[in-house]
Amino acid sequence: MKRTQRKRKERLFLWLCRGATFLAVGILFILLFHVVREGIQWLDLQFLDNFPSRKPERAGIKSALVGSVWLIGLTALISIPLSIASAIYLEEYAPRNKWMRILEINLANLAAMPSILYGLLGLAIFVRYFDLDRSLWSGALTLSLLVLPVIVIAAKGAIRSVPNSIREGAYALGARRWQVVFFQVLPGALPGIMTGVILALSRAMGETAPLIMVGALSYIAFLPEGPSDPFTALPVQIFNWAARPQEDFHGLAAGGIIVLLILLLTLNAGAVFIRHKLQRYK
Amino acid sequence: MLSRWIDHAVHLVLLVCVVITLLTTVVVVALLGKESFLFFQQVPLWEFLFGTRWEPLLEPKSFGVLPLVVGTLKIVIGSIAIALPLGLLIATYLSEFASGRMRSAIKPVLEILAGIPTVVYGYFALTFVTPLIRTLFPDTQIFNAASAAIVVGIMILPMISSLCDDAFQALPNSLREGAYALGATQYEVAVQVILPSAAARVGAAVILALSRAIGETMAVTLAAGATPQMSLGFLESIQTMTAYIVQVSLGDIPADGIEYLTCYAVGLLLFVMTLIMNIIGNHFITKTHKLHS
Amino acid sequence: MSEPLKDNNFSLETRNLSICYGEKQVVRQVNLSISSHQVTAVIGPSGCGKSTLLRTLNRMNDFIPNFSMEGEVLFQGKNLYEPSIDPGDIRQKIGMVFQRPNPFPKTIYKNVIWGPKIHGYKGNLQDLAEDALKRAALWDEVKDRLNDSALRLSGGQQQRLCIARAIAMNPEVILMDEPCSALDPGATARIEDLIQELRNNYTIVTVTHNMQQAARISDQTAFLYEGELVEYGATKKIFTQPEKKRTEDYITGRFG
Amino acid sequence: MSEPLKDNNFSLETRNLSICYGEKQVVRQVNLSISSHQVTAVIGPSGCGKSTLLRTLNRMNDFIPNFSMEGEVLFQGKNLYEPSIDPGDIRQKIGMVFQRPNPFPKTIYKNVIWGPKIHGYKGNLQDLAEDALKRAALWDEVKDRLNDSALRLSGGQQQRLCIARAIAMNPEVILMDEPCSALDPGATARIEDLIQELRNNYTIVTVTHNMQQAARISDQTAFLYEGELVEYGATKKIFTQPEKKRTEDYITGRFG
Amino acid sequence: KELKGTVKVDGSSTVFPITEAVAEEFGMLKEHRRVRVTVGVSGTGGGFKKFLAGETDINDASRPIKQQEINKAQKNGIQYLELPVAYDGLSVVVNKANTWVDYLTVAELHKIWKPGSTVKTWKDIRPNWPDQKIQLYGPGTDSGTFDYFTETINGKSQASRSDFTKSEDDNVLVNGVAGDKGSLGYFGFAYYVENKDKIKVVPVKQGDNKPVAPTLTTINNGSYAPLSRPIFIYVNLHSAKKPEVREFIRFYLKHAKELAKEVGYVPLTDQEYQKYLDQFEHDFLKLAES
Ligand SMILES: Nc1ncnc2c1ncn2[C@@H]1O[C@H](COP(=O)(O)OP(=O)(O)OP(=O)(O)O)[C@@H](O)[C@H]1O
Numbered sequence A: 001m002k003r004t005q006r007k008r009k010e011r012l013f014l015w016l017c018r019g020a021t022f023l024a025v026g027i028l029f030i031l032l033f034h035v036v037r038e039g040i041q042w043l044d045l046q047f048l049d050n051f052p053s054r055k056p057e058r059a060g061i062k063s064a065l066v067g068s069v070w071l072i073g074l075t076a077l078i079s080i081p082l083s084i085a086s087a088i089y090l091e092e093y094a095p096r097n098k099w100m101r102i103l104e105i106n107l108a109n110l111a112a113m114p115s116i117l118y119g120l121l122g123l124a125i126f127v128r129y130f131d132l133d134r135s136l137w138s139g140a141l142t143l144s145l146l147v148l149p150v151i152v153i154a155a156k157g158a159i160r161s162v163p164n165s166i167r168e169g170a171y172a173l174g175a176r177r178w179q180v181v182f183f184q185v186l187p188g189a190l191p192g193i194m195t196g197v198i199l200a201l202s203r204a205m206g207e208t209a210p211l212i213m214v215g216a217l218s219y220i221a222f223l224p225e226g227p228s229d230p231f232t233a234l235p236v237q238i239f240n241w242a243a244r245p246q247e248d249f250h251g252l253a254a255g256g257i258i259v260l261l262i263l264l265l266t267l268n269a270g271a272v273f274i275r276h277k278l279q280r281y282k
Numbered sequence B: 001m002l003s004r005w006i007d008h009a010v011h012l013v014l015l016v017c018v019v020i021t022l023l024t025t026v027v028v029v030a031l032l033g034k035e036s037f038l039f040f041q042q043v044p045l046w047e048f049l050f051g052t053r054w055e056p057l058l059e060p061k062s063f064g065v066l067p068l069v070v071g072t073l074k075i076v077i078g079s080i081a082i083a084l085p086l087g088l089l090i091a092t093y094l095s096e097f098a099s100g101r102m103r104s105a106i107k108p109v110l111e112i113l114a115g116i117p118t119v120v121y122g123y124f125a126l127t128f129v130t131p132l133i134r135t136l137f138p139d140t141q142i143f144n145a146a147s148a149a150i151v152v153g154i155m156i157l158p159m160i161s162s163l164c165d166d167a168f169q170a171l172p173n174s175l176r177e178g179a180y181a182l183g184a185t186q187y188e189v190a191v192q193v194i195l196p197s198a199a200a201r202v203g204a205a206v207i208l209a210l211s212r213a214i215g216e217t218m219a220v221t222l223a224a225g226a227t228p229q230m231s232l233g234f235l236e237s238i239q240t241m242t243a244y245i246v247q248v249s250l251g252d253i254p255a256d257g258i259e260y261l262t263c264y265a266v267g268l269l270l271f272v273m274t275l276i277m278n279i280i281g282n283h284f285i286t287k288t289h290k291l292h293s
Numbered sequence C, D: 001m002s003e004p005l006k007d008n009n010f011s012l013e014t015r016n017l018s019i020c021y022g023e024k025q026v027v028r029q030v031n032l033s034i035s036s037h038q039v040t041a042v043i044g045p046s047g048c049g050k051s052t053l054l055r056t057l058n059r060m061n062d063f064i065p066n067f068s069m070e071g072e073v074l075f076q077g078k079n080l081y082e083p084s085i086d087p088g089d090i091r092q093k094i095g096m097v098f099q100r101p102n103p104f105p106k107t108i109y110k111n112v113i114w115g116p117k118i119h120g121y122k123g124n125l126q127d128l129a130e131d132a133l134k135r136a137a138l139w140d141e142v143k144d145r146l147n148d149s150a151l152r153l154s155g156g157q158q159q160r161l162c163i164a165r166a167i168a169m170n171p172e173v174i175l176m177d178e179p180c181s182a183l184d185p186g187a188t189a190r191i192e193d194l195i196q197e198l199r200n201n202y203t204i205v206t207v208t209h210n211m212q213q214a215a216r217i218s219d220q221t222a223f224l225y226e227g228e229l230v231e232y233g234a235t236k237k238i239f240t241q242p243e244k245k246r247t248e249d250y251i252t253g254r255f256g
Numbered sequence E: 001k002e003l004k005g006t007v008k009v010d011g012s013s014t015v016f017p018i019t020e021a022v023a024e025e026f027g028m029l030k031e032h033r034r035v036r037v038t039v040g041v042s043g044t045g046g047g048f049k050k051f052l053a054g055e056t057d058i059n060d061a062s063r064p065i066k067q068q069e070i071n072k073a074q075k076n077g078i079q080y081l082e083l084p085v086a087y088d089g090l091s092v093v094v095n096k097a098n099t100w101v102d103y104l105t106v107a108e109l110h111k112i113w114k115p116g117s118t119v120k121t122w123k124d125i126r127p128n129w130p131d132q133k134i135q136l137y138g139p140g141t142d143s144g145t146f147d148y149f150t151e152t153i154n155g156k157s158q159a160s161r162s163d164f165t166k167s168e169d170d171n172v173l174v175n176g177v178a179g180d181k182g183s184l185g186y187f188g189f190a191y192y193v194e195n196k197d198k199i200k201v202v203p204v205k206q207g208d209n210k211p212v213a214p215t216l217t218t219i220n221n222g223s224y225a226p227l228s229r230p231i232f233i234y235v236n237l238h239s240a241k242k243p244e245v246r247e248f249i250r251f252y253l254k255h256a257k258e259l260a261k262e263v264g265y266v267p268l269t270d271q272e273y274q275k276y277l278d279q280f281e282h283d284f285l286k287l288a289e290s
């Protein structure tokens, strides 16, 4: 009696778990279906190759797409080395004392800080104080600050998960700390770091509010030629279209979302691929 | 001795990086603090913190931030109430029941959910979730906390499920074996052994997800409306702190008046709230850590 | 110490047991009869299939993905692998202790009573815990801190706790897979003493790659080599006059 | 096998060495002189400070946060802990092998040459690797798959790889911290043989809690108990006529 | 000769569609190939902040400049010119299923929307209307639309009852009104025009006039009163010294008529555009001479 009850509970639980998983996957598909149904008809080469326009049939996302690619590229260039270096310092060099604990809490707090606050920050610091105006620099630096703590935390975890025996082995061969860090620890931690980087950058790519605040533009009919040029980005363009009264623009917004998602998936697939390559010694 | 010298140089470079990270916080606090200071010169702190009417843009003005806090809490509580149980069930499925191939297929698929821009969630809430709620509860307002909380819950779901799955996976297999060897069922192992053993990391995941929910802006702006009010219901319109900041900073009001300063005061409060939450979370995690090792 | 094997005394029996992981056969045609209330040691070089064999005795292999087996395992005359049998029941009666101590990250007390509790034990849990801990020779060391985390115990204490945990289920058989290999000599000695005491009430099967240990604690010894049961019999005999050359070579340390 | 200790033959010496972790003193006033080109075994019960002592001999303790020590450690007459000394240089000359094999997650070849490479070795790396692997008695087993991941080797092979890695640095001393404790008897025997061979070229200090092993492989034995060096001398003497009662008790297994 | 340089525009998202359309047409001309026009949407207030700091050349504004902003301009020595570019007719709308409303007077609107209003059902407005609960919808309190509506209906900008459903996104308001039987809301004319099939517009009666519904004509000729408001661009006159900015303004005022209509706003009359263009040339000349 008792045992059959337990068995029943077990089965029920299994189905609950399964159900929850498929519910989540189901929601994803409903969401994607919604977006694709609305946007697919607008997706063509012209859509990718045109600048924004008041006429839906002429409107495209060229400047937004290029802007987003610039933005993510710059953000990656700024934030990845900086955050990995910080993570290395915190894990491998810094003394373990009260200050470091506080620093860590502070990092966690930055990672949790609402992105809108980064918008306020970017506006005050980069746009105004450093007089970078509403350039790609301002946008990328703001996004870098946003992703920095996220990557640092992920990278710290990855570095920590490299077994200590590897470090000891290396030190016992007379290696200096930097040699241990760069030749042993870092390669071992790279897959984990990559995952953190990709997740953080994907998040940055979808951010809207902070970008608008630091001055992503809504209409721009030329491509940025360098990081000091003004820019627009995919989520800003999507947001702009979605708020228009005309039905057709809502379809364009959905089209933009599809492009953004494809970009995200490409990024993720790239990460999976690299991670796979790096992991052959595991 | 070159490599010894390099060791010092590397040390220095890395230290500079950390200082930059630190500086971010200092600047955020300084910026929010400076502008908020101007605000609190005009509005007493206690009125801001304990006032129950938030109408800085209406005549007569009123600066009690509690309605925004209540709105934010509704989203946070609602979304976590959805994402935590679902996320734990999914994590359990992935880690304890699913085959390796199933797991590596489903996990990245779920992570797409976290990558979808939040604007999309806003429209999804309006066009799909809200009508669904309204068929169940016809009295529901078109903008309502429930719908926003649900989509925010969906948004943070992969975060919880992924992190908890990692936490479960990190537990040594010997723990499961020990339990199964006592004749336990999979349910008992998952709920009574695996889950409590991973409690610290589950807690960390929840804290992270909570802060994501607090910081969520666009979806909430679209789906929950812009009506700050003190109430307990989930079926009516609210406004969250982040939504208010966006509204003001992108709206048409003059950029130097007291109305505009409010968004720094709200920002500061938001900062303090996430900070307190993190400290609590951190404390809780180190405490459980200590117990377990 | 050892008597001749009597048929009616068998607690566990394997019949023509062969086991594969995927394509690879790791246990070949093993026929082993384990006597009640005795200590049976399984020895053999690393990778010869000792753990694999042991796990089939209480269906702990159910969780290994590419596991497959042929032959039968009889427990009290019944085949453990019949579809009508619930592995949970089996494991309740045939407990297991692992190579590395694996207490749950709960309190000492909860570690001991968790098993009986999930099976709906009706009696007084407090008494049960005390009894099990006493039998596992751990009571004196932990009686004042039953609500401390089990993870704060030393390795040897943890392993005894795991034994107490198994005992609390009141099993008939206790399987041990190298229970001392992660312990230092002092802790090992304590566990060995414990096994000596437990033999009065339980049937014990223990895997070890320490020959001295097998000689010290067991009544019967089974020597497994590359998945085959090379020799099986009274420990005294195996260690003094082994029948097979290979057994002798192994025991005298000529290979391993 | 063992000669009387001669002063001029000492490779490593500790003078009044005391070590604390935080407040807790774990090594007390140890004076130990380790002879060149001999195998010195450090034995003692778990937690008596064997690993701690060993790590001070090549400054691997530098990474332990709350470590503090008094006294001196002399290597070729010079104090290892003088500020002018670079610990990297020390570890280059005094290699170490750990309890659990810890190959780098790289190829077998890269594991061996990594150390020499970062120290700017000028010669032919290929030859160096071959030589080190041969000395570690691993060459025959891996010569065809030098570019395979080291993690695919068996435990015993991994441990020999770690020894090869240490040898490739051409050190003067090799410290080993229970190098066999994670290995099965077969692999253990191979490592023991290897140590016998290596003694011709290197000074070896090995920690073990297996008394038989100490007796088999070492020339000198140091018995450590609760941080104190209870007895130190020729292995034969320690195992046959120990001076101290405590040593005798430990060796005969009366405690541990 | 070919123009080159940058024209920076920022400001209200309400005016954005018109400016975008102008920028697009402007950029399509060959002689403007090398002029880079950028348009942002920081909101009227955020836009003015940049405008008054001299960071932008033109500010899109959905409300007239406020006193504190004028002060700032004086302090910073910024000379500017206000140019209305189109009308937005605030449309009062109800649900399709609402059969009883024929029109609303300004006084009734005031009764509904005044601060502390007690109107809960339609019956509270006119006794012969049904006892149906009224659901109110309106734009966010930070918007120029809200500002204008409260000023004209309630007499003071930002004075309003607060228990109405607000959203930043007018599309969402449309859906709200379309989904709620007892609803009443107001928002920009363009959103009504695009959703004619989903919602019903309410004619507004001012004083003794006849009730007037918003259409292109009624807004344009001023008979839809008082709820049609002008929307503006503000030009920094110093910036106008740059030929590309000057050219852009001229282009704007010349083409605003057709383009405003195209994106859903109501254009001014030809004479008005001409008047503002003349004023611009005059003010600019004056500044250039001094
Ligand atoms: N899950 C598995 N999948 C595939 N092969 C396995 C698996 N588990 C064990 N093996 C292989 O089966 C053989 C027997 O393994 P087993 O663990 O039973 O050996 P053992 O005698 O217990 O060795 P040890 O003394 O090292 O514990 C080994 O060759 C091992 O590599």
Ligand SMILES: Nc1ncnc2c1ncn2[C@@H]1O[C@H](COP(=O)(O)OP(=O)(O)OP(=O)(O)O)[C@@H](O)[C@H]1O
Residues within 6 Å of the ligand: C184, D021, D022, D026, D044, D045, D046, D047, D048, D049, D050, D051, D052, D053, D064, D066, D209
């Ligand atoms: N990092 C540390 N901090 C504090 N105490 C430590 C640390 N490392 C070791 N100890 C303590 O120091 C004592 C000696 O430890 P050590 O590891 O040297 O013992 P050991 O003789 O090597 O034991 P075993 O045979 O178990 O390896 C032990 O009591 C141990 O608990």
Ligand SMILES: [Mg+2]
Residues within 6 Å of the ligand: C050, C051, C052, C177
């Ligand atoms: Mg085994």
Ligand SMILES: [Mg+2]
Residues within 6 Å of the ligand: D050, D051, D052, D177
């Ligand atoms: Mg040790």
